[in-house]
Amino acid sequence: MDLEGRRRRFEALAPAVIEAVRRYLVRRTDPATADDVLSETLLVCWRRLEEIPEDHLPWAYGVARNCLANADRSRRRQARLFARIATIDPPPPAIAGPEPRDGELEAAMANLRAADAELLRLWAWEDLSPPQIAVVLGISANAASIRLHRAKEKLREELRKAGAAAGHEGETEGSRP
Amino acid sequence: MTDDDLRALLRRADPARDLPASPQRFPLEDIMTTATPAPPAPRKKIALAAAALVLVAAGIGWLTLRPEETTPTVTTQELRTVQLTAPGVQAKCVEPTAEVLAERADFAFAGTVTAVEGATVTLDVTRVYRGDAAGQVRIAQAGDSSEQMMGSGKFENGKKYLVASSQGSMLICGYSGEADAEGLQGLYDRAFA
Numbered sequence: 432m433d434l435e436g437r438r439r440r441f442e443a444l445a446p447a448v449i450e451a452v453r454r455y456l457v458r459r460t461d462p463a464t465a466d467d468v469l470s471e472t473l474l475v476c477w478r479r480l481e482e483i484p485e486d487h488l489p490w491a492y493g494v495a496r497n498c499l500a501n502a503d504r505s506r507r508r509q510a511r512l513f514a515r516i517a518t519i520d521p522p523p524p525a526i527a528g529p530e531p532r533d534g535e536l537e538a539a540m541a542n543l544r545a546a547d548a549e550l551l552r553l554w555a556w557e558d559l560s561p562p563q564i565a566v567v568l569g570i571s572a573n574a575a576s577i578r579l580h581r582a583k584e585k586l587r588e589e590l591r592k593a594g595a596a597a598g599h600e601g602e603t604e605g606s607r608p
Numbered sequence: 609m610t611d612d613d614l615r616a617l618l619r620r621a622d623p624a625r626d627l628p629a630s631p632q633r634f635p636l637e638d639i640m641t642t643a644t645p646a647p648p649a650p651r652k653k654i655a656l657a658a659a660a661l662v663l664v665a666a667g668i669g670w671l672t673l674r675p676e677e678t679t680p681t682v683t684t685q686e687l688r689t690v691q692l693t694a695p696g697v698q699a700k701c702v703e704p705t706a707e708v709l710a711e712r713a714d715f716a717f718a719g720t721v722t723a724v725e726g727a728t729v730t731l732d733v734t735r736v737y738r739g740d741a742a743g744q745v746r747i748a749q750a751g752d753s754s755e756q757m758m759g760s761g762k763f764e765n766g767k768k769y770l771v772a773s774s775q776g777s778m779l780i781c782g783y784s785g786e787a788d789a790e791g792l793q794g795l796y797d798r799a800f801a
Contacts, residue, residue, distance in 0.1 A: 433782060433790070438640055449634050454624040473639050481762075536621050555618035587609055 437480055444483070448476060448491045451557070455495055458556055464502050471498045489559060489566035496567060539589035547582035554579055690715065690745040692773045704782035706798035713772035713779060715739035716800060718787060720768050729763040731771070737800040738772075745771070747778060770796050 452472050456465035472495040476483065484490055540548045553564045565575035609617075619625065692715075709716075716738045719731035729747045736742060749763070763769065768787035772779040785792050 441640060442636060445634070445636055450629065454627060457624045457627055458622065469634075470639070473634070473636075477639050536617055551618060555615045556622045556624070583611065583614055586614065590609070 437477075441477055441480055444487055445473065445476075448487065449473065451488050452491055452495045455492055455557060456499065458552065460499060460502070464499075464506070468495060468498045468502050471502075484566075486563065486566075488557075489563040492553070492557060492559075492567040493569065535590065535593050539586055539593050542589050543582065543585055547578070547585055550575070550579050550582045551586060690742045692745060692747045692771070692776055692778050702781070704795060706795055709772060709779070709783050709795060709799035712774045713738055713783070713799070714774055715742075716770070716772040716796065717742065717745065718768065718770050718796075719745060721763050721765050724763055724765050731763075731769065734768070737796055747771070772796075 449469065452469055453465065456468055460468065472491065475494045475498065476491060479494075482490075540551070543551075550564060550568075553559050553567060554561075557567075559567065561576035561579055562572040564579065565572040568575065570578075716736070717731075717733045718735040718737070719733045721729055722732050723730040727749045729749060731745045731747070733742050733745060747763070769785065770787050770792050771784040773784075778784055782792075783795075787793060
């Protein structure tokens, strides 16, 4: 493909990719990292334009996912350093604010395996079908379908447990002198 | 809880739910003008090219040293097979011109891909623009993409291509590609008129 053709194709698909990947990143990281990773993702898209399939969003999510993983690795190194500093010089404890309405869901998601939670996010937030999720994660469509089904089951189970525990906790608190 | 309920519940917790559309235009130009660094040619490619050269040399050697054939007449059926290499190195290209093509190409032909096996592409020659007649050309592709090839950028079975080469190496950067790529046929017609 000649340069002019590449530019035309990139300019045609970039706006949709930017909008989708920006959302994908806002959901998963802080704004500064999101900006960095978005630029990086677009650069990869430009370089590998010939490889982008017709259904380009899942492919772009896959690239963003890898770029974000790289960024997170370097961030974790930083975080370990901060953690050591914090042990020596601990910050004042934050006062717990009121639990947000979706705290239950958040806790249930946190109890899932990270991979299961990510499948559910791709399904609900990015609105992807199992074959598209498969492209993002680099797995077979069949595997994506089965894993998504199981992840949904696990989340339902966690939500049920959380609901039951919340009721129980309320009772013990009430009976305290 | 149905799938729809579960999805709705998750969506309420979507941090990007109220995210407004991007306020500023993304500097696409910066991305596209970021030079794609040409990677240093790995040894593998040199080895491939060397191997191809050896093959060509062997072919020539065989052609010149082979025992006298029983039928000395030149037949169009048994045409020579040419071996070429296609570089996988990415580079910036200047616009191709018929003059450069005419000057640099020592072999140019039109052909249809009959087989793509691993890194080797086989083409049946339909017309030779320059160089000795050949029936078949095999091209060893280094790397999996020839970004500077015109058209789809790679060889696909059954498609027609225009390929020029210099000393056994395929000319890229707009000098080889799909036969119906914009301007390529015209370039060949002008260069080899």
